[in-house]
Amino acid sequence: MNLPENYIPILIQAAVGIGFVLLSLAGTHLLGPKQKKGDHIKNQSFECGVEVEGNARTPFSVKYFLTAVLFVLFDIEIVFFYPYAVNFREFGMEGFLAVLAFVSVFFLAFMYVWKRGALDWDR
Missing domain, CATH: 1.20.5 (Single alpha-helices involved in coiled-coils or other helix-helix interfaces)
Structure with a gap:
C-alpha cells in the first residue's frame, strides 16, 4: 500500500x-472500584433518608415533552430578533420584509400547533 x-x-x-x-x-x-459482597445496598437509590417509593421510570405524558420542545422552538426565535432590533434602521425595508417572512413562518407553525391541539392539556 x-x-x-x-x-x-x-x-x-x-x-x-x-x-x-x-x-x-x-x-x-x-483501576476502578471492584464490586464487593455488600455493595448492592450501597448502590440503591437514597434521598435524604426517605425510602424509595415506586418506580423511577414512571412514564411522563407526551404533552410534557411536546410542550418543552415547542418552548425551545419558539424561544430560539427570540434570539434571532435581537440583531434585527439592534440594527433595524440599517436593514431598511428589505430587512423588515425578511423579518416579516421569518415571523410569518413561525406564526404559521404556531397556528398549526394550536389547531392540532398540542397546547390543549385537557385532551
Missing part, C-alpha cells in the same frame, strides 16, 4: 485518538 505523505499526520492522529480511548477504557477497568 502506497500512501501519499499527506495522509501520514492523519493516520498518526487517528492512532493517538484510538490509543487514548483504549488506554482510558483499560485504565478505568483496572
Whole structure:
C-alpha cells in the first residue's frame, strides 16, 4: 500500500485518538472500584433518608415533552430578533420584509400547533 505523505499526520492522529480511548477504557477497568459482597445496598437509590417509593421510570405524558420542545422552538426565535432590533434602521425595508417572512413562518407553525391541539392539556 502506497500512501501519499499527506495522509501520514492523519493516520498518526487517528492512532493517538484510538490509543487514548483504549488506554482510558483499560485504565478505568483496572483501576476502578471492584464490586464487593455488600455493595448492592450501597448502590440503591437514597434521598435524604426517605425510602424509595415506586418506580423511577414512571412514564411522563407526551404533552410534557411536546410542550418543552415547542418552548425551545419558539424561544430560539427570540434570539434571532435581537440583531434585527439592534440594527433595524440599517436593514431598511428589505430587512423588515425578511423579518416579516421569518415571523410569518413561525406564526404559521404556531397556528398549526394550536389547531392540532398540542397546547390543549385537557385532551
